[in-house]
Amino acid sequence: KMDELNIRFKEMRKSLGKSQKEIGDAIGLSNSGISNIESGLRSVTERHIKLLEAAFNINEHWFRTGEGSMIKEPSNAVDTLHELIRTFDIEQLELMKECLDMIIKEKESDKGSILNFQRTVTRPVYDLPASAGTGQFLDGYSYTNMEFPESVVPLNSTFGVRIAGDSMEPEYFDQDIVFVRQQPVLTDGDIGIFVLNGEGYLKQFEIMDDGYSLISLNNKYPDMRITEGCDFRIVGKVLGKWSGK
Structure with missing residues (x-):
């Protein structure tokens, strides 16, 4: 006795008004492959059922059991x-x-x-360089609240910094705004915001055997070594940037 799936396969093809070639093209079988299924010489596989469902909106439950509608009903x-x-x-x-x-x-x-329609989010945005050497960078004044498209602002960033100069080109350009998560430590290779001897910097953090360096991506600028006598603070980690204005 022919398998019920083979019988329903042939019934389905005829109900759809499709040729063996059209069904074969949809599920990757030749005419003879389709003919073998319809005559019971070849089994209907799981893959065939999924492909028929995708190509012709066939109701998988009907195919397996014969119950319900052959074509999937539009869902409520x-x-x-x-x-x-x-x-x-x-x-x-x-x-x-x-x-x-x-x-x-x-x-x-x-x-x-x-x-x-686009959601926006607000972040406080500070300017680099920091407060003219006073070391008061990010201590609660001299910032502007700005709105940005939600899609460009990293979710866990806490503020933005508008950068000045070309020392971090070609990744960060003059007047770009970088989004920063405030945190006191960084790992080797992180891009961060730092205060060194009262001035604010956007640099790459490098951990060395005998201390730290702040690296510029633009090789026109020398590395900045952090020595024991430096007044040095990590402000936070850069999570993204905005070059929109």
Whole structure:
């Protein structure tokens, strides 16, 4: 007796109005391969079922059991949304609510496409070099709160720094803003913000056998050795940059 899957395979092809070649092209079999399935000489594999589901929207449950509709029913939108919502935590749902409120306002005011909607985040942005040699860099003044597209700001950054000069080209350019996570230690090779003898710097941190160096990516600039008598502080680690303005 021919396997039920083989019988349903032939029934499916005829119901779809497809030739053996069309079905074969979709699941990677020759005409004779399809013919062998339909005559029971070849088994229907797991892979065949998945490919038929993808290519022709075939209901896998029907294919395996003969129950229900041959073609997958369009899913109920409310059920789908409910399943989706269950995967979110409270913080994500709060963000969704904010987004939906803004989209609704945009719709109500009919100002145009809502596709241009983009979330922004705010970070305090400081300037380099630091406070004219006073060593007071990042101590709570001389910054501007700026808004950025959410997509460009690393989530766990705490502030931005607008850099000056070309010592970190070609990676960081004059007037770029780098996003920094405030932290007192760095690992070898990290890009960071530092205060050395009262001046602020964007450099690469290098740990040496006898101390530390601050490295410029632009080889026109010499390395800065941190010696025992230096007033040196690690401000934080650079997580990303913004060259938008």
